Amino acid sequence: MNIPAKLRVPLSDADHVLGPADAPVVLLEYGDYECPFCAAAHELVAQLLNEMQRSLRYAFRNFPVSSVHPDSVDAARAAEAAALQKRFWPMHDTLFVNQDRLDRPHLVNYAAALGLNLKRFPADFSGPAVEQRIESDVYGGVRSGVNGTPTFFINGWRFDGNLSYQGLRETFERAQSMGLVSAR
Numbered sequence: 001m002n003i004p005a006k007l008r009v010p011l012s013d014a015d016h017v018l019g020p021a022d023a024p025v026v027l028l029e030y031g032d033y034e035c036p037f038c039a040a041a042h043e044l045v046a047q048l049l050n051e052m053q054r055s056l057r058y059a060f061r062n063f064p065v066s067s068v069h070p071d072s073v074d075a076a077r078a079a080e081a082a083a084l085q086k087r088f089w090p091m092h093d094t095l096f097v098n099q100d101r102l103d104r105p106h107l108v109n110y111a112a113a114l115g116l117n118l119k120r121f122p123a124d125f126s127g128p129a130v131e132q133r134i135e136s137d138v139y140g141g142v143r144s145g146v147n148g149t150p151t152f153f154i155n156g157w158r159f160d161g162n163l164s165y166q167g168l169r170e171t172f173e174r175a176q177s178m179g180l181v182s183a184r
Contacts (some may be wrong), residue, residue: 005158009140011059016088018049019057025172028059030141032068032149033056033076033095034102037163042096043151044165046158048172055139055176060092061137063149071102073134074125089154090114163171 011017011026029045031038049058053148062079064072076080080089094110095102124130141151145158152159152168155175161167 005145006092006157007153008143009160010156011057015061016061016083017057017059018089020054021057023055023057025052025055025178026057027168028061028153030061030063030137030144030146030149030151032064032069032072033079034061034072034099035065035149036099038150039096039099041152041163042093044168045162047165048168049175051119052172056172061141062134063138063141063146063151064134065149073104073109074104076134076137077125077130078102078111078156080130081121081127082111082114084124084129085115085116087114087122090113 007028010138011028015028027045028050029038029041031041031071045058062076064076066073079088079091079095091114093111094114098106098110107125108118108121112118144153149174150163152163154168154171159168161171
């Protein structure tokens with residue numbers, strides 16, 4: 001029997017989260033904006049968040065796999081630069097919707113469309129705060145056994161099941177019924 005990996009860097013106030021702080025189920029994703037499997041998972045997560053509004057807290061951490069996805073690091077930079085202007089989630093969604101157009105000119109266009117300060121965006125995009133955030137996310141993922149994307153943790157344990165709506169939903173229900181403690 002395989003024992004799932006444990007999340008080594010628990011959720012903190014620094015994480016990008018959606019959903020109530022007291023939700024019984026915490027879903028944390030390590031993802032790559034250029035990964036097609038992450039884009040499919042993004043749709044599943046949106047559906048689950050919509051359905052389980054009071055029961056699910058979702059967090060996203062960057063894990064760009066630049067050896068396979070050459071624009072993934074820049075996309076993560078754009079998301080984190082947007083976060084510095086309190087627009088992480090709109091940029092997050094925009095990046096997944098436009099996954100085939102993640103080059104720098106498009107990223108600037110997305111920033112403009114989201115109403116970001118375009119004088120500040122390039123400096124933040126290339127700045128140390130954004131670099132450190134991405135490095136921290138990747139390091140935490142590696143420490144937790146992440147080696148590809150998307151990788152999900154449910155209440156602090158890596159999800160190695162069927163990455164489908166039904167597979168995630170069944171795991172959430174088991175986590176709730178067993179009273180598994182989340183990694184907050």
